[in-house]
Amino acid sequence: MTGTQRLSFGSTTMLFSPTREAALQRLHDFVPRAGRAYANSRNYDDGPPDSEARQNVSQLSPWLHAGIISETEVLDAVLAQHGPHAAEKFVAEVFWRIYFKGYLEQRPSIWPAYCEQRDKALGQLDANSGLKTAYDQAVGGSTGIEAFDHWARELVQTGYLHNHARMWFASIWIFTLKLDWTLGADFFLRHLMDADAASNTLSWRWVGGLHTKGKTYLARPDNIARYTANQPSGPLSADGLAHEAPALEEAADHQKQALDLPQSDAADLHGADYALILHDEGACHMAMNLPHPPKLVLGMTRPEARSPLPVGETARNFARSAVETGVDQAGDAFGCKAKLLGEGEGLQQSLGQAGLQTVAFSYLPTGWTRDALLPELMGLPDAVNIVPLLSEVEHATWPYAKAGFFGVKKKIESILGEVGIDGSSLDAAE
Ligand SMILES: Cc1cc2nc3c(=O)[nH]c(=O)nc-3n(C[C@H](O)[C@H](O)[C@H](O)COP(=O)(O)OP(=O)(O)OC[C@H]3O[C@@H](n4cnc5c(N)ncnc54)[C@H](O)[C@@H]3O)c2cc1C
Incomplete structure (x- = not known):
């Protein structure tokens, strides 16, 4: 059976509705499985995200990335039911997300270096037809490697891939297909609903041996067959894979920089009237710890900034709808004016009309959302007080x-x- 024949991925629109309600429902449904069951079964890629089969992982990443639900809420709900020992594996995975973000904050040159290498590699595709054909086959799911083609199509159609599939896919991309890793990372960023500059870039670097220097990840057919055994059409085959994974090398030495963190949460607001900016990585006020209500809500969504190439429809719609919904909900909740602002569209004017001198927003970590929004924020007059809000758990980690x-x-x-996550506040799970 070919990869194409196997594919029948349903729509994920209903499954991944970019709302707070859907995130809480998913958390509620998953919490009972977040203990030892998760630790024992999380490596199995059991089927497409719309299938009932995929119960072994939370699939919470799109909502976590968009800031519709917070790491604190997820950890709290899971620890309330399982306690730290049984939930150790799940808790550690959530901390991988926080770790990667903190790591990229301290080695921010990795991000522009990635963007530069990606742009160069995209230019090489235009200049080299053989390379372009290999790239088109990889992203189009027609390499002839059944498992790889399956995941390429699953990603484009659903906007999600299981963690193990991401690891195998990245490994085959780098070591078997010998394509530039930044093009694969870009393919992920354009299609993943949870596309995250830190987790994605650093995971690709980890597979290629650039994160833990010299340590690579080699995808093996027997391992793929074992952990895809429960797929609706049986285990996925992966013939012709590379037998070796020699570490990639790079000339740049990404030096560690001192962290320059804002105070955690909203201490800097000091009771000031402010405009709340909701963006692609901080789209919902209910997942934030706001000290008092804002006077104005502004939504700034820029999913196209992920890549110079078109961003997949599923990922783009998830990001845009998350901010649109967040703006509507915050406007209703706070009884204030709430509107979306397109690129370069009257941020200063909106603040002026509302008579506000302070803007607050969920911290913009290193990545494309920051790249897209920072110039607009930096263009505000000096008198405007800019307050990034960093969660306590990120601040501490x-x-x-x-x-x-x-x-x-x-x-x-x-x-x-230290940050008081002990399963005692059960609001999110109820
Ligand atoms: C090559 C590659 C690219 C990746 N790109 C992204 C990305 O762009 N965005 C992203 O959020 N994750 C990325 N990951 C990490 C991981 O694959 C996803 O976070 C996870 O598959 C999301 O599914 P889940 O919510 O069901 O995870 P669960 O297993 O239910 O884990 C719970 C949460 O913990 C976090 N998490 C779990 N595993 C990891 C991990 N290995 N690294 C970082 N955080 C983790 C996620 O926020 C996840 O929602 C990537 C991994 C690889 C190998």
């Missing part, structure tokens, strides 16, 4: 995200205690 994940892992228990 990022200082440990200096090198490998182990530096964070050994601190998880104390961080949870």
